Amino acid sequence: MRTGWKIAAVLLLAVVGAAYWLLIDNRTGPIAERPIDIGALRRAAAAMPGPRPDAIDLEIVAQGTSPATLLVAGGGFGKAGIAAVAFRVRGPGGTVLIDSGLTREQAGTLDMTDYDAAAQQRVEAAMDSADHIVFTHEHYDHIGGFAASRGMANNAAKLFLPRTQYLPLAAELGRAGKSAQALPPPVERQGATALAPGVAVMPMPGHTPGSQLIYVALASGREYLFPGDVTSMERNLSETRGRSRLVADWLAPENRRAVIGWIKGLRTLQARTPGLTIAFQHDRDWLLRQRNDGAFHIGFGDPARVQARKPAGQAQTTSVQAAPFADGPAFSSLTQGAAG
Numbered sequence: 398m399r400t401g402w403k404i405a406a407v408l409l410l411a412v413v414g415a416a417y418w419l420l421i422d423n424r425t426g427p428i429a430e431r432p433i434d435i436g437a438l439r440r441a442a443a444a445m446p447g448p449r450p451d452a453i454d455l456e457i458v459a460q461g462t463s464p465a466t467l468l469v470a471g472g473g474f475g476k477a478g479i480a481a482v483a484f485r486v487r488g489p490g491g492t493v494l495i496d497s498g499l500t501r502e503q504a505g506t507l508d509m510t511d512y513d514a515a516a517q518q519r520v521e522a523a524m525d526s527a528d529h530i531v532f533t534h535e536h537y538d539h540i541g542g543f544a545a546s547r548g549m550a551n552n553a554a555k556l557f558l559p560r561t562q563y564l565p566l567a568a569e570l571g572r573a574g575k576s577a578q579a580l581p582p583p584v585e586r587q588g589a590t591a592l593a594p595g596v597a598v599m600p601m602p603g604h605t606p607g608s609q610l611i612y613v614a615l616a617s618g619r620e621y622l623f624p625g626d627v628t629s630m631e632r633n634l635s636e637t638r639g640r641s642r643l644v645a646d647w648l649a650p651e652n653r654r655a656v657i658g659w660i661k662g663l664r665t666l667q668a669r670t671p672g673l674t675i676a677f678q679h680d681r682d683w684l685l686r687q688r689n690d691g692a693f694h695i696g697f698g699d700p701a702r703v704q705a706r707k708p709a710g711q712a713q714t715t716s717v718q719a720a721p722f723a724d725g726p727a728f729s730s731l732t733q734g735a736a737g
């Protein structure tokens with residue numbers, strides 16, 4: 398009997414220990430910071446001749462919830478709102494699309510069951526009219542919308558495609574029943590590379606081999622960083638928390654130490670760079686707040702048309718008045734998401 402209790406106690410400890418290791422542990426002390434050379438990004442972005450972009454739009458394609466501790470290790474067992482998005486950088490010098498949304502099936506796999514097919518259609522139209530398309534990394538919730546899009550073959554030449562993203566994208570095209578023949582030759586590069594006036598990219602391997610940091614400087618001087626899923630959630634950065642090992646080592650394997658090193662680098666950069674906006678593109682609560690922040694225009698609808706409707710839609714509250722595109726096409730889906 399006594400032996401039985403001892404075995405039970407040891408088993409219980411093992412289960413608790415494993416749960417702590419897989420879901421909660423976030424000791425980052427010994428992990429070296431990976432510095433981010435924003436000077437190199439600024440120089441690359443400035444090297445491309447032409448007018449810098451005016452604005453960045455954001456379109457939310459899918460929403461759902463996930464246990465917080467999965468994407469933010471030790472972040473608690475409550476539910477966190479998650480979402481999938483694409484960004485459109487636009488101005489007189491052209492348009493750059495950052496990431497491409499995903500299909501309804503892919504969203505469902507990630508428990509983002511609130512899927513906005515019309516929003517994904519707008520992302521497809523934005524790919525058709527974009528000058529450049531760039532992916533933060535080669536996971537299906539970022540490249541899946543491109544792979545599944547009707548205009549894929551026509552738009553492939555617009556891709557900025559690092560060699561590290563090439564094969565995963567070709568595989569995703571295969572899953573979508575498409576040929577990879579239209580893909581451009583992959584880009585070989587090191588350090589910061591100019592993509593368009595005011596836009597530059599540098600490798601940030603860790604979450605995936607092809608992860609990259611995208612930098613945008615608007616004509617207004619406002620600066621943005623898109624680190625993809627290095628910081629999916631705002632708490633990854635504000636609390637220096639990586640993903641849980643269950644996700645980082647098993648479900649969606651990544652180099653967790655590299656990711657935490659980059660998070661430390663982003664923190665240092667953020668502290669030194671007032672006014673820098675860092676995108677947390679799976680963080681539904683953060684995305685919803687952007688409609689009042691003014692850093693992003695909400696939705697991929699025609700900005701001129703949306704702006705013309707502004708006065709009638711904004712007479713209600715001051716928080717809505719602060720949003721330049723509050724009654725844009727995606728606003729209703731945003732509001733529904735917040736309620737749901």
Ligand SMILES: [Zn+2]
Nearest residue numbers: 536538539626
């Ligand atoms: Zn992702």
